Amino acid sequence: MNALNMLLSAFPEPISGELIASTLKLSRTAVWKQMQSLQKLGLQIEGKQNSGYRLLSWPDLLLPELIQHYRSGQLGQDVFWHESIPSTNTTAKELARQGAAHGTLVVTEEQTAGRGRRGRAWTSAKSSGIFASLILRPDLPTRRVPMLTLAAGVAVVEALQSIGLSDAWLKWPNDVWVGRRKLAGILSELSGELDQVDFVVIGMGINTHQMELPDELANTATSFYRETGRKPNRAELLARILLELEKVLPLLESTDPAPLLAAWQKHDRLLGKSVNVIETNGSYTGTAVGLSPTGSLRIALADGSERLVLAGDVSLRPLA
């Protein structure tokens, strides 16, 4: 419990300085100082002699208290907020190695070295998106972690759709797209033995607020704002993602992959499309025909045979 929790739980009513001071075992001056630091972060707080402090509004930050305000469910019970760090996945992995619990979340307003697959960079300008990593300790063999990545994708898309981005879709294996542009990426990293995962870190980079994107992404990326004309409340969106993830995680407990694959397939717009596949040993063209029971992408080739893509790069062929 801290002063911001108390202001939020009283919101929109005021709360007396005396009550905050006695609950938090602080002096009235210490409470006043806390209000000042919250105001510096952009929270609007009205202080009146007889009624106390009233929270009027808060900025769109990913502060733990704000995430907690919107959150329900089990995931995200501990949130570590940073103003700027190299990568939320790196920080989350360190915390996980130190024993952080299942459901711990790391968030930052900015990443200075955000990563995608195979060491590619993820552009993460200040407060322009959601940069978050969730620590999970699932009871899973390592070979099933790709299914967890798929589940995370389903959660992100469902959450985006629930706040109005109805066109968001999943591009295998780890991207959320709108039309022919990328809006979000998911990067799962794991630690464990072959037969049992110790922890998985699910990193999410979601473009929410950008109107302009860096030149190199201008033709390939988009944001929630560009698509809808609205800047979503990032703390609320993140809380929704956690809740959606909580709904799909139980699908992994069963060894039957069908329900999770069905949840994924609902959002799979590669299905039936002509795609280019680039793998380490060459590239080829085919038609995406859905996922295998282990979550690989099935490609139908012109000669009638089928190939499975485990980790290649798949791109939609240009529209004719």
Ligand code: ATP
């Ligand atoms: P691709 O999208 O080319 O298939 P990928 O799925 O492997 O690649 P990721 O590893 O998830 O991609 O993300 C890294 C790539 O995403 C970068 O190489 C860059 O092209 C693109 N990218 C980087 N930052 C952003 C961003 N903020 N929004 C959209 N795309 C980005």
